[in-house]
Amino acid sequence: MEPKSLAGRVAVVTGGSRGLGKAIALSLGSAGASLALVARDMAALNAAAVAQGKAGAEVAAFSADATDERQVARLQGDILARFNHVDILVNNAGMNIRKPVVEFSLAEWNTVLATNLTSAFLMCRALVPQMKGRGYGRIVNLTSIMSHISMPGRAAYSASKAGLLGFTKALALELAGDGITVVAVSPGPFATEMNTALIEDPELNRYFTSRIPIGRWGNAAEIGQLVLYLCSSEAGFVTGTDILVDGGWTAQ
Numbered sequence: 001m002e003p004k005s006l007a008g009r010v011a012v013v014t015g016g017s018r019g020l021g022k023a024i025a026l027s028l029g030s031a032g033a034s035l036a037l038v039a040r041d042m043a044a045l046n047a048a049a050v051a052q053g054k055a056g057a058e059v060a061a062f063s064a065d066a067t068d069e070r071q072v073a074r075l076q077g078d079i080l081a082r083f084n085h086v087d088i089l090v091n092n093a094g095m096n097i098r099k100p101v102v103e104f105s106l107a108e109w110n111t112v113l114a115t116n117l118t119s120a121f122l123m124c125r126a127l128v129p130q131m132k133g134r135g136y137g138r139i140v141n142l143t144s145i146m147s148h149i150s151m152p153g154r155a156a157y158s159a160s161k162a163g164l165l166g167f168t169k170a171l172a173l174e175l176a177g178d179g180i181t182v183v184a185v186s187p188g189p190f191a192t193e194m195n196t197a198l199i200e201d202p203e204l205n206r207y208f209t210s211r212i213p214i215g216r217w218g219n220a221a222e223i224g225q226l227v228l229y230l231c232s233s234e235a236g237f238v239t240g241t242d243i244l245v246d247g248g249w250t251a252q
């Protein structure tokens with residue numbers, strides 16, 4: 001890939017304030033893409049935007065709840081007013097509630113589904129129409145190993161992530177003739193805020209590390225570099241599928 005292979009491209013990254021989204025934005029920005037970072041907490045977003053700016057990217061922060069139809073409509077207008085067009089959409093915003101099915105309230109279930117699945121629908125519905133007609137487009141959805149396998153306590157998360165993989169496949173087929181690829185990235189355990197409770201509990205940390213054949217948690221930069229490749233012109237034939245990045249977990 002050329003060093004500034006994404007120069008002139010505009011990338012929207014939901015959940016771009018921390019964790020995997022921040023690393024993805026850093027990789028895309030380092031390749032020359034302009035960045036629209038989206039999350040709810042404006043202070044965290046601003047801090048991330050400053051860091052991306054120091055790394056040389058043109059960047060703007062947009063506070064929005066990606067599960068809210070009206071806020072996503074406003075976000076669409078704000079991003080297009082600032083950048084004029086969008087080439088890359090990374091649907092990375094996500095969350096997890098871990099507990100047995102019978103202990104879930106309907107509100108908790110709906111929150112997980114809305115954050116991990118409905119947000120991607122709303123963002124794609126808002127941005128895909130103007131992504132068409134440019135001969136290039138990339139949509140990357142953050143799915144999970146839990147799109148394929150599961151564990152006790154992960155019913156809502158697995159349901160949302162398996163749904164997002166199905167969504168990825170269907171949208172890839174809808175957009176295959178437009179030069180827009182739709183791909184999912186399915187991480188195994190990565191050391192981000194989402195997993196703080198698991199990382200800080202010595203027993204759980206040992207358990208998770210023992211389940212990963214590579215023997216360690218993933219580093220966010222390892223996802224960033226993969227997403228950069230998926231957004232390159234060289235990846236134009238990769239669509240309607242996911243790439244597992246799990247240290248070998250699902251090979252067992």
Ligand SMILES: NC(=O)c1ccc[n+]([C@@H]2O[C@H](COP(=O)([O-])OP(=O)(O)OC[C@H]3O[C@@H](n4cnc5c(N)ncnc54)[C@H](OP(=O)(O)O)[C@@H]3O)[C@@H](O)[C@H]2O)c1
Nearest residue numbers: 015017019020039040041065066093094144189190192194
């Ligand atoms: N870490 C892992 O091991 C792992 C494994 C498999 C898949 N994944 C997936 O990878 C993605 C990123 O995970 P992560 O570990 O980086 O998570 P994280 O550190 O918890 O970050 C989540 C990001 O999403 C944003 N977000 C959450 N709800 C949102 C909403 N309703 N609207 C807009 N933004 C929202 C958060 O910002 P605000 O709270 O300020 O909105 C934050 O920027 C998620 O989809 C996750 O399911 C992660």
